[in-house]
Amino acid sequence: MSLHPGPRLLLADEPTTALDVTTQAEVMAILDGLRRQSGLAMLFITHDLELAAAICDRTAVMYAGQIVEVRGSSLLHSDPLHPYTAALAAARPDITQTTHRLRAIPGRPLSAFEAPAGECAFAPRCTHAGDVCRAAVPDLVGLDGGGVSLRPCARASRPASGSNRWLRAPARRSSR
Numbered sequence: 189m190s191l192h193p194g195p196r197l198l199l200a201d202e203p204t205t206a207l208d209v210t211t212q213a214e215v216m217a218i219l220d221g222l223r224r225q226s227g228l229a230m231l232f233i234t235h236d237l238e239l240a241a242a243i244c245d246r247t248a249v250m251y252a253g254q255i256v257e258v259r260g261s262s263l264l265h266s267d268p269l270h271p272y273t274a275a276l277a278a279a280r281p282d283i284t285q286t287t288h289r290l291r292a293i294p295g296r297p298l299s300a301f302e303a304p305a306g307e308c309a310f311a312p313r314c315t316h317a318g319d320v321c322r323a324a325v326p327d328l329v330g331l332d333g334g335g336v337s338l339r340p341c342a343r344a345s346r347p348a349s350g351s352n353r354w355l356r357a358p359a360r361r362s363s364r
């Protein structure tokens with residue numbers, strides 16, 4: 189971690205990784221105080237979707253070095269649009285359930301160097317993957333409402349608010 193004497197942007201690259209929750213809260217309080225006192229913007233990089241939702245206005249979800257979804261942080265859990273975002277949200281433990289089987293994402297994450305060319309990088313792990321997903325890389329497009337963007341997948345369409353259509357059986361389509 190490093191500090192510039194007069195920054196306008198605070199870049200926090202996984203500042204709480206491997207910290208216990210108490211120390212994590214202390215670090216986040218310091219960063220948030222710095223940000224507020226100095227009127228800084230903060231770019232916060234983390235593997236913790238819950239933490240991102242707690243402190244970030246908007247969150248970009250990346251897979252294999254590519255942005256797959258950018259949205260208001262609160263929407264990522266309640267209304268995920270990309271299958272990877274939905275799978276990440278579903279993999280989090282539910283502390284309200286006494287018996288709850290975790291929903292792990294099959295396979296392992298790919299680095300940007302391992303991503304297959306000319307197809308969706310998430311296809312090897314996506315339960316909705318079909319032939320069309322391996323025919324081309326999905327494009328980055330804007331969403332209705334402005335200010336957010338998403339790399340829609342072959343199956344992408346906006347789900348009803350509050351639903352998580354990617355955790356149910358995929359609707360098969362013959363083309364994008």
Ligand code: SF4
Pocket residue numbers: 270271272308309310311312314315316317318321326340341342343344
């Ligand atoms: S394009 Fe296909 S493989 Fe990729 S995330 Fe969408 S459904 Fe899954």
